[in-house]
Structures are given as structure tokens and as C-alpha cells.
Amino acid sequence: xxxxxxxxxxAVVVLAAGEGTRMRSAxxxxxxAVGGRTLVSHAVAAAEQLHPEHxxxxxxxxxxxxxxxxxxxxxxxxxxxQDEQRGTGHAVQCALAELPELTGTVVxxxxxxxxxxxxxxxxxxxxxxxEGNAVTVLTASLADPGGYGRVLRDADGSVVAIVEEKDxxxxxxxxxEINSGIYAFDIAALRDGLAxxxxxxxxxxxxxxxxxxxxxxxxxxxxxxxxxxxxxxEGVNDRVQLAALHRELNRRTVEHWMRAGVTVIDPxxxxxxxxxxLEPDVLLEPNVLLRGATRVAGGAQVGPNxxxxxxxxxxxxxxxxxxxxxxxxxxxxxxxxxxxxxxxTRLGRGAKVGGFVEMKAAVVGxxxxxxxxxxxxxxxxxxxxxxxxxxxFVNYDGVEKHRIVVGDHARVGSDTMLxxxxxIGDGAYTAAGSVITQDVxxxxxxxxxxxxRNVEGWVERRRAGSPAAAAAAAARSRxxxxxxxxxxxxxxxxxxxxADDTAYDDQGRPDR
Ligand code: UD1
Ligand code: CA
Numbered sequence: 001x002x003x004x005x006x007x008x009x010x011a012v013v014v015l016a017a018g019e020g021t022r023m024r025s026a027x028x029x030x031x032x033a034v035g036g037r038t039l040v041s042h043a044v045a046a047a048e049q050l051h052p053e054h055x056x057x058x059x060x061x062x063x064x065x066x067x068x069x070x071x072x073x074x075x076x077x078x079x080x081x082q083d084e085q086r087g088t089g090h091a092v093q094c095a096l097a098e099l100p101e102l103t104g105t106v107v108x109x110x111x112x113x114x115x116x117x118x119x120x121x122x123x124x125x126x127x128x129x130x131e132g133n134a135v136t137v138l139t140a141s142l143a144d145p146g147g148y149g150r151v152l153r154d155a156d157g158s159v160v161a162i163v164e165e166k167d168x169x170x171x172x173x174x175x176x177e178i179n180s181g182i183y184a185f186d187i188a189a190l191r192d193g194l195a196x197x198x199x200x201x202x203x204x205x206x207x208x209x210x211x212x213x214x215x216x217x218x219x220x221x222x223x224x225x226x227x228x229x230x231x232x233x234e235g236v237n238d239r240v241q242l243a244a245l246h247r248e249l250n251r252r253t254v255e256h257w258m259r260a261g262v263t264v265i266d267p268x269x270x271x272x273x274x275x276x277x278l279e280p281d282v283l284l285e286p287n288v289l290l291r292g293a294t295r296v297a298g299g300a301q302v303g304p305n306x307x308x309x310x311x312x313x314x315x316x317x318x319x320x321x322x323x324x325x326x327x328x329x330x331x332x333x334x335x336x337x338x339x340x341x342x343x344x345t346r347l348g349r350g351a352k353v354g355g356f357v358e359m360k361a362a363v364v365g366x367x368x369x370x371x372x373x374x375x376x377x378x379x380x381x382x383x384x385x386x387x388x389x390x391x392x393f394v395n396y397d398g399v400e401k402h403r404i405v406v407g408d409h410a411r412v413g414s415d416t417m418l419x420x421x422x423x424i425g426d427g428a429y430t431a432a433g434s435v436i437t438q439d440v441x442x443x444x445x446x447x448x449x450x451x452x453r454n455v456e457g458w459v460e461r462r463r464a465g466s467p468a469a470a471a472a473a474a475a476r477s478r479x480x481x482x483x484x485x486x487x488x489x490x491x492x493x494x495x496x497x498x499a500d501d502t503a504y505d506d507q508g509r510p511d512r
Contacts, residue, residue: 006050006122006129009052009184010187011099011106012107012121013096014043015091019060019085023237023238028061030043036273036291036292044057047118047121050122055078056080057078057080059080061085086206088208092194103187110181113180115249120138125184134186135223136224137179137212139224140180140227140229142178149165150163150173162209164203249274250271266287269287276292279315282301289306290308294313295311295313297316297331303320307322308322310325315332316331320335321338322336324345329347330346333348333351333352334351334353336353340357341353350367353369359376362376362379377393379405380406384409385407385411388412393418402421404421406423410426416435417435423440425439426442426443427442428441429446431446434448
């Protein structure tokens, strides 16, 4: 049945009140995440594909955290509180108590089955409607059905009842078809059954499953939709299952993108969150994590070894060994290796950000380059700019952050300190090693560093007998100079200073 013809259910109820003891976690089980989404958000996303009139999540353990999460991420979702976990039947009673009188279909699903798709839920709703069943249950056949409720069918294959493992006979336990716990109910049959279930079972709980047996003994039709894909009905009970389901979800996500035209060199080390979007002809190298709302446009190459969170990558861009949080990388830009882009960074078309560069809230114009070893924070860099190696945008005075503007086609010399707030005009230059504290007008060359002095002959006089002194003497005799005294008298270009023989130690520190 096509999507449009699937009847719209009156309600979807997501059971999520259980404690999840085996997770051994301070975090409620359904708030653990796979593929960049919490388990309960996966359930809500699948349910939303049915466009139900009401979507109710039953919360209990850790309910404040779960309710807060849902209020923030899915505000249209209602919650119902189940204070004491008295069984799945009781949980559905709690949900129905929050809803008005309804007619039609109620879907019941779990908050801890992250691979269940909206498509499967639609097929379940359609199967119930097509067959006119009071309830249709989603089932799977497992090699090891241990722990699950078993689906009991009669000779003609119709479903008679579900029996919990703890209540089952040896013969019933041999049944391999299990109850997924996911159902589409006719709401009248559901209400009628829930009013009659009892705690007369080995666990003393109100079993939702008993509603099926009651409907059947009332002469109503009970059906099953058997699913071949066991992953979709598998729940998370512990962290081993969490990892297994995460890996399988990721395998499916990566396969989806490969079929959509993305080249993935190593699917096993490529992790793509479910909300990521990739265009055809993206290339993903090994060890790539694409998280959150990351988007990568066609022809871009990412990896190896990249983590991109909420990052947008333009067509044809190339990123290697990069960590990027909330950045926007323009088309044809190149980033990496060992580059860290932080929120608010926007790189223009063809921009280049090279090795060991960190950026935060930096807007970089088209074709501009920050190739080596720089920190660029709170900056606006125009087009066609070159930022020399080891430049630091000194944006923080210890109290406040200030902005730095670099105009189009400016060239900032290597090892420049740009002290914010400051503006480098269009086409201006700064000399290497400058500490720039004042605005530089367009086209000016700013020089802000000590004047160089050469103390001629210093090494031969003050470090006599050292390899450096020997090398200096050899160079001098090769070049036809006199003794060190003569050298000290030679005319030096930059600030030659004969009187200063003892003024400096090896590191240029004042010698004392
Ligand atoms: C239930 C089914 C079983 C099925 C299995 C599939 C019943 C009686 N049994 O068993 O047939 O094979 O699921 O996983 O329904 N929950 C609540 N409130 C409660 C109890 C449970 O919200 O009072 C929620 C849990 O958070 C969980 C889900 O319902 O998400 C299933 O509960 P769980 O205790 O795991 O059910 P099982 O006993 O495993
Ligand atoms: Ca379970």
C-alpha cells in the first residue's frame, strides 16, 4: 500500500518508562544515542512518519530528563507519566488516559528500538486495515528467541495469543517467532482488552500481550506481520547491544549514501549520523566522522581522519585531518592537515587553511590563504589575502574579545601579532615579526619590530674554540677578510655595533 493510502492513525504510543537497569547508567536508557539521535528520538521520528493525530511517549524512570529532552527536540509530542512500571498493558493505559475519545488505529511501539523505520510502521498499519484485524502484531523469527514473548498460531496460521517466556511451556518456548512488542490496534478492541487484563501471570504485571488473546477469544481477527529484518525489532538493553545497533544503523546509513552516489573507501571506519546529507560524488576517505547536521556538497573530499560536526562543506572542497565544529567551508576550499575550525568560521570559495591552523568565528574571503601555524579568532579577512606563517590574531585582552579586520589583497607577514581591535586596510602589508596595535591604512607597509643590530666578530671573540667560531673563521678566510678585529670593523648593513662586544649572550639576552 502506498504512503498516501495508509490510514492515518489516531495515535502512536511510545513506551519508554522502563528503567534500563542493564545499561548501568545515570542517563535514562532512551536518552542514549546512536547515529546522532537519542533512542527515543529515533522512535519519535519513525512515529512521525505516520502523521498520527496524537503522539504520546510514556515516561517513568528518569522522566524529568526525558520530558525535557522531548520538549526541546519534539515539542508537539505529548508525554504520559507511568509512576510505577506495572507492565506494558499498564503503560498503554497511562497513555490512553491522556487522550480524548478516539476512533481508528492506535500504534504501540517502544522507545528503545532505534532501527525500526516509519516504513515498517506504515506497513503494519496498512496490514491491519487491509485484513480488518482487531490487532496486527509485528513479529520476527529468531534463531535464539530467548527472553521474548512467543507468537502462538493455530493450524491455519492465524494468531491465537502471545505467551511470555516466563509463562510458557517447553513446547511454546520452542517457537521461534517472537513478539516485537510493536502493534497496530483498533482502538475499541484495545480499550476493551485493557479493561479486562489481569496480573495473573508469573511476573504479576499487566501484560499488553494479553489483549491479543482476549480479542481472539472474543472472535475478533488477530494478525501478524512477519518482518525478515530482525534488526528493526531489536531493542537496546545494554551497552553491548547499543554498540551493535549503532554499528548496524551506521552500516545502513553509509550503504544508503553509497547507493546515492557517494564513494566511501572504508565503510567500517566511516560514521555518518542520520541527519547528515551528502551529495553525489562526495568522496569519504577512511576514519571520517560526520555528525549532527553536517552537509557535504558534490565532488568534495573528506578525510582521512576528519571529524565534522554541524559543518557545511561546499562543492569540490578538500578536507584532510580536520576537526570542524559548526563551520561553513566554501566550494573548492582546502583545509588541513591538522586544522581545527570552530563555530562561526566561514571560508570563501577556494580559500586555503593549512596545517596547524585554528579558527574561531573567522570569516575568510574568496581565495584567501592562511597556510601555516596560525590562530585566527573573531576575524574578518577579505578576498585574496595571504596570512603569513605563525600569525596570531590576538583577539582576547583577558577580559573581552575584539574583532580584527583584514582588507582585500592584504599580505600579513609571517609571525605577525594582530592585536585586536585593529584593521589592516585593503592591499596593505605587514612586515614579518611585527606586533600590530594600530590600524594600517590601505596600501601601507606596517613595520613594528626592533631594528636589527649585528655585533660583528662576536662569536670568534667571545666563543673562541667553538665549532661556530671555527666556521666563522673559515668563512672569513674564504671570503678574503682579515681577523675578527677587522670583521668587527667591517661596515655592516644593519646597525653594526663594535662597542657592544659583551652586550649579549648566545640567546641575544643582555650578557652579565
Ligand atoms: C515485552 C513483551 C514481549 C516482547 C518484548 C519485546 C509484554 C508483556 N511482553 O517484553 O512479548 O517479546 O517486549 O521486546 O508486553 N515499559 C514501560 N512500562 C512498563 C513496562 C515496560 O514503559 O511498565 C516499556 C519499557 O521501557 C520498554 C518496553 O516497554 O521500552 C518493553 O518492556 P520490557 O520490560 O523490555 O518488556 P519485556 O518484558 O521484555
Ligand atoms: Ca525488552
